[in-house]
Amino acid sequence: MHISEHPVLKEKSNEKVFFYFNNHRLEAKKGQTVAAALMANGIRKLGVSRKLSQPRGLYCSNGRCTSCFVTINGLDHVISCTTLVENNMQVFSNNNDPEIRGEKYGN
Amino acid sequence: METDLLIIGGGPAGLHAALTADRAGARVVVADESFSLGGQLRQQTQWLSNLPGQYGYGKKRGTWVNEQLINQVGASNVQVLKKHTMIGSYLNGNIGVSDGDKTFEIQSRKNIIAPGAQEEAKVFPGWTLPGVMTAGAAQILINREKVLPGKRAVMVGSNDFSLEVARQLNSCGITVEAIVEEKNQIICSDGELVKTLENVPVYTNSTIEIVTGAGEVEHVVIQTPDGLKEVNVDLVCIANGFSPILEPFEIMNCHFVYQKELGGWLAAYNIHLQTTNPSCYIAGNAAGITDFGSILLTGEIAALSALEAMGFISSAEGTEQKSRCWRELANLESEKVLQARTEMLADYHQKHELDLPDYFMKIKGGKMYG
Amino acid sequence: MDKSTIVCRCEEINVDEIETAMKNGAETFDDIKRLTRCGMGPCQSKTCLNPVREIIAEYTGKPLADIRISRMRMPLKLVRMSALTNGSEGGNVASVFGESVEDGETNDE
Structure with missing residues (x-):
């Protein structure tokens, strides 16, 4: 949920951004990170772990732990807590390791 | 890319160091991995006390100080590289950064590495x-x-x-x-x-x-x-406390020491905030987890040392300014952290057979050194 | 604590696996890393560094000050292969595979 009235900080801009998560159209505020924009829409599970397929979400919010991996515009393993959300961004859950032996890479 | 002083990390320590070096006429590049400057200061809405003299002695919100730093950097000649991450070093000692699309080296005469702390x-x-x-x-x-x-x-x-x-x-x-x-x-x-x-x-x-x-x-x-x-x-x-970020220092071949009260392992340094790699200085929470005032002051000391080494300020001026910074830091920093820091510095100087200057020995009337 | 608790979030290595590695002779974080992949995932032990050190300290009875950190290598942060090759200037990158520190030598002060 968005904080409508922050106890300390004044809102500088309320410009809206529209993006997609697993093909669902969602609204965010300009200047938010992808992880925060998803959280504002009540989405906390961003993907699953690589071995045991356990749910993962934002943990450090500083680009260090890589727990918040998502796929953005076709690029796998993007750290969503340090990536700003943009209009029409196509975001998908991180459900596997990237396919590196596929046809796409000529193997 | 080429510059006099490269600063890794655009948090309060890095920005304060950048402003200090810019004022002395050095060419400064600040590289920060985020899309905006300020590091962890960006979300500190609480009131900070014990700020160094130049911010006034009253309390200020962290976010307010952050805005001041960013505005000052914006009005300076400091070149800012946002979304640029240090990912390694080259054989010639240059630091390599990547903006996500390409990777390049930055040739600098001196570096200040101020990556901050991580949460445990x-x-x-x-x-x-x-x-x-x-x-x-x-x-x-x-x-x-x-x-x-x-x-x-x-x-x-x-x-x-x-x-x-x-x-x-x-x-x-x-x-x-x-x-x-x-x-x-x-x-x-x-x-x-x-x-x-x-x-x-x-x-x-x-x-x-x-x-x-x-x-x-x-x-x-x-x-x-x-x-x-x-x-x-x-x-x-x-919330299990903080520890200094280490990996940029390891890649620059800096030696580490363990000092529990400073947050555990950290890159070792002398009173000039110079690590065992003579071209790398350290500042901020990476130099020991501390309060906000000391974060700024370590940035200033590191910048003054680099300026002195590059000849932008005289050794006499460097000594005078650094002596002021250390005195101020000794007054601001919590007793426990200051004790640990001075202990670490004394060990370093003894081990490397470097004298501790008079001004440092006299801090707090020499009480720190029994 | 439950021995099945995950310590390394990336490679999902639990307390039991770390202790088993030590039973099998691992003494340092790097030994554990090589035996289990603990700390070898995308975060490169940035998150589990000190939790693993604490487990080593507890298991060996040594003080935390004696438990070294894992060896950190380039690239320091997640970076695409394309960003490492595209438009890179041809400088010589410092040793990635060879160690700048000889076997058994540490860079402790």
């Missing part, structure tokens, strides 16, 4: 579930992103930062259901801060037994001396 994890069953995050992450969400990370929270840890974040979560409408501390009492030294949370149950001598939920946090079991306590929450914040 606390491992318990279920800590990998979405909804479990560091206290700093929750603070970023409310203050930078203006997003609520949950409605009901458990705070793991009771240090100054834990309680400050708990208070801020509360002020945004999140109910803090419990503060869980494994020690036998609240760690926070700020009585006023503790008082603002007097309605929150504090469980001392307690640990998290398990966090469960279907795909995200729903339920927390706390092991207390009176048995198991269960709470239904959707947010668990881990």
Whole structure:
């Protein structure tokens, strides 16, 4: 949920951004990170772990732990807590390791 | 790319160092991995006291100081590289940065590495579930992103930062259901801060037994001396203290020391904030976890040392300015951290057979050195 | 604590696996890393560094000050292969495979 009235900080801009998560159209505020924009829409599970397929979400919010991996515009393993959300961004859950032996890479 | 001084990290230490060097006429590049400057200062809405003289002696909000630093950097000749991450070094000693599309080296005469601190994890069953995050992450969400990370929270840890974040979560409408501390009492030294949370149950001598939920946090079991306590929450914040970030220093072949009160392992340095790699200086929380005033002052000392080494200021001026900074730092910094820092510095100087200058020995009337 | 608790979030290595590695002769974080992949995932032990050190300290009875950190290598942060090759200037990157520190030598002060 968005904080409508922050106890300390004044809102500088309320410009809206529209993006997609697993093909669902969602609204965010300009200047938010992808992880925060998803959280504002009540989405906390961003993907699953690589071995045991356990749910993962934002943990450090500083680009260090890589727990918040998502796929953005076709690029796998993007750290969503340090990536700003943009209009029409196509975001998908991180459900596997990237396919590196596929046809796409000529193997 | 080529410059006189390269600063890795655009948080308060890096920015303050950049401004100091810019004023002396050096060409300065600041590289920061984020899309905006300020580092962790960006979300510190609380009042900071003990600021160095130039910010006035009154209290200021962290976010206000951050704006001042960014505005000053904007009005200076400092070249800022946002979204540029240090990823390694080249054989010639140059630092390599990447902007995500390309990688290049920056040739500099001196470097100041100011990557800051990281939050320490606390491992318990279920800590990998979405909804479990560091206290700093929750603070970023409310203050930078203006997003609520949950409605009901458990705070793991009771240090100054834990309680400050708990208070801020509360002020945004999140109910803090419990503060869980494994020690036998609240760690926070700020009585006023503790008082603002007097309605929150504090469980001392307690640990998290398990966090469960279907795909995200729903339920927390706390092991207390009176048995198991269960709470239904959707947010668990881990505040287990900070430790200096190490990896850029390892890649620059800097030596490390262990100093518990400074946050554990850290790159060793002398009173000029110079590491064992003569071209690399250190500043901010990476040089030991401390308060905000000392973060700025270590940045200033590192910049003055680099300026002196490059000939932008005379050795006499460097000594005079650094002596002022150290005196100010000794007055601001908490006794425990200052003690650990001076101990580490004395060891370093002894080991490398470097004299400690007179001004340093006289800090606090020489009391620090018995 | 439950021995099945995950310590390394990336490679999902639990307390039991770390202790088993030590039973099998691992003494340092790097030994554990090589035996289990603990700390070898995308975060490169940034998150589990000190939790693992604490487990080593507890298991060996040594003070935390004596438990060294894991060896950190380039690239320091997640970076695409394309960013490492595209448009890179042809400088010589400092040793990635060879160690700048000889076997048994540490860079402790």
